[in-house]
Amino acid sequence: MKLDFTYYNPTTIHFGKESLSNLKGELEQYGETVLLVYGKTAIKKNGIYDNVIATLNEAGKKVVELSGVMPNPTYSKMLEGCELVRKNDVSLILAVGGGSVIDCAKGISVSAYCDDDPFTKYWLQFQPVDNKTVPVASILTMVGTGSEMNGGSVITNEETKIKAGRVFPADIYPKFSILNPEYTYTVSRYQMVSGVFDTMSHLMEQYFTGDDCNTTDYLIEALLRSSIDNARAALKDPEDYEARSNIMWNATLALNTMTGLSKAQDWQVHMIEHQLGAYTDCAHGMGLAAVSLPYYRHIYPHGVDKFARFATEVWGIAAKGKSKEAIAKEGIDALEAFCKECGIVTSLKALGATEEMLPKIAESTFILEGGYKKLTTEEILKILKECF
Known part of the structure; x- marks a missing residue:
């Protein structure tokens, strides 16, 4: 091991068939309003959406939704989420989906309260995050990116045709991630x-x-x-x-x-x-x-x-x-x-x-x-x- 390193990963992983049962307890650590971020119709067809909403309601949370996150999340879609965060004083962003949804959630977290153009500042210039951020958590339904346990966020600026990735510091990692392998059965x-x-x-x-x-x-x-x-x-x-x-x-x-x-x-x-x-x-x-x-x-x-x-x-x-x-x-x-x-x-x-x-x-x-x-x-x- 020739190169020195410092290793720290703050994400709590709940893994297995009953992992969703941990959601309610995790939600107790956050405020009233949750932004639920997901893709199109998959989580509604397979029942995951209903189970998550039931737990959020049981926990007494107000739920705001950002749906339609695409496989390569766009800057404009991310900015929609930023507006919802500011308008509703969101205290937790809960991403339900694959890596693209989680990447979008992290982008919203760092960008919602950024006074500058966040794509330029954070994805092109790699400047430090110096504004208020919102905690992110995830429920994984499609595997591959590893976004459930890291600070990576890849966003596509559809106007400039630039798809850029940024690895944010540990405070932007998901606070917790729920991994149930059964949720991946319906993936093509x-x-x-x-x-x-x-x-x-x-x-x-x-x-x-x-x-x-x-x-x-x-x-x-x-x-x-x-x-x-x-x-x-x-x-x-x-x-x-x-x-x-x-x-x-x-x-x-x-x-x-x-x-x-x-x-x-x-x-x-x-x-x-x-x-x-x-x-x-x-x-x-x-x-x-x-x-x-x-x-x-x-x-x-x-x-x-x-x-x-x-x-x-x-x-x-x-x-x-x-x-x-x-x-x-x-x-x-x-x-x-x-x-x-x-x-x-x-x-x-x-x-x-x-x-x-x-x-x-x-x-x-x-x-x-x-x-x-x-x-x-x-x-x-x-x-x-x-x-x-």
């Missing part, structure tokens, strides 16, 4: 495998850095293997509770900051996908998969030892008699084969991208330095063309 196959790759991408962004061998890398390898095995099990039986619970907890652990400890971290795949999402509104995990394969084939020569380790430790590739380069290539091929096996999309064209979009996506992508190779805009465009 497409969204489930998208979430699985999202989890895997978070792990790989943190794994493919450095030349050391630390405990964090061993944790990441185990979580990758678990994600692979349990995705296969859940595809066979969508109501396999053990598989669904493992997938849910894998996603949380993949981005609750523990798997980034003492790691430089990459995140260039996410930066490219964010701009892809800004132009196509594609499912995040699918966009990550499409970008990851050509990206890793582009950079693996600069981190061949780690890519060879990925092949042997995660995919079980036999190393005897092979060069490190050959082993590394087999590992990336195994990742691609897994995507095809699960029905994970790896074509930008299939995700709604057009050739005309590609230069705009490349030019607007933030370029980072944490990975094995710092890209140029021209290299990003080349990678996009390779997965078109």
Whole structure:
């Protein structure tokens, strides 16, 4: 563990089939008015909405609702929530849904009382949060982002075509999150495998850095293997509770900051996908998969030892008699084969991208330095063309 670190995570996790029973007790710590943030109709169809409303009423809370949060939450939708917070003196923002809903809730938390333009101040300039914030909590219904136990918030400014992420300090993390794996049973196959790759991408962004061998890398390898095995099990039986619970907890652990400890971290795949999402509104995990394969084939020569380790430790590739380069290539091929096996999309064209979009996506992508190779805009465009 070469790099120093400080680790703190304040989120309380209530996990399991009876986890919602903890909601009423948690609500006692907050004031009268709750802003309930959710997507479109899914939580009303599967009964989660009715159960949550019943508990809020039992706790004597006044409920204000922000519905219709989209898979890639927009700045305008977030600002709707900010107005509701100010107008109703909201004391708790309760997000019920997947990572997009939780991301939107965090955005509302930091932005409602911001006197400046919050997107510019917090997502583009990364300034400290110096205004009043509102506590956030979550009830998770779709897994992948890990937003239930971190400070991340990704918001799309639909006017400027910028999809930007910001990791806020620990005081913006959800105060508590309720994780019932049964809530994910009704998620479509497409969204489930998208979430699985999202989890895997978070792990790989943190794994493919450095030349050391630390405990964090061993944790990441185990979580990758678990994600692979349990995705296969859940595809066979969508109501396999053990598989669904493992997938849910894998996603949380993949981005609750523990798997980034003492790691430089990459995140260039996410930066490219964010701009892809800004132009196509594609499912995040699918966009990550499409970008990851050509990206890793582009950079693996600069981190061949780690890519060879990925092949042997995660995919079980036999190393005897092979060069490190050959082993590394087999590992990336195994990742691609897994995507095809699960029905994970790896074509930008299939995700709604057009050739005309590609230069705009490349030019607007933030370029980072944490990975094995710092890209140029021209290299990003080349990678996009390779997965078109």
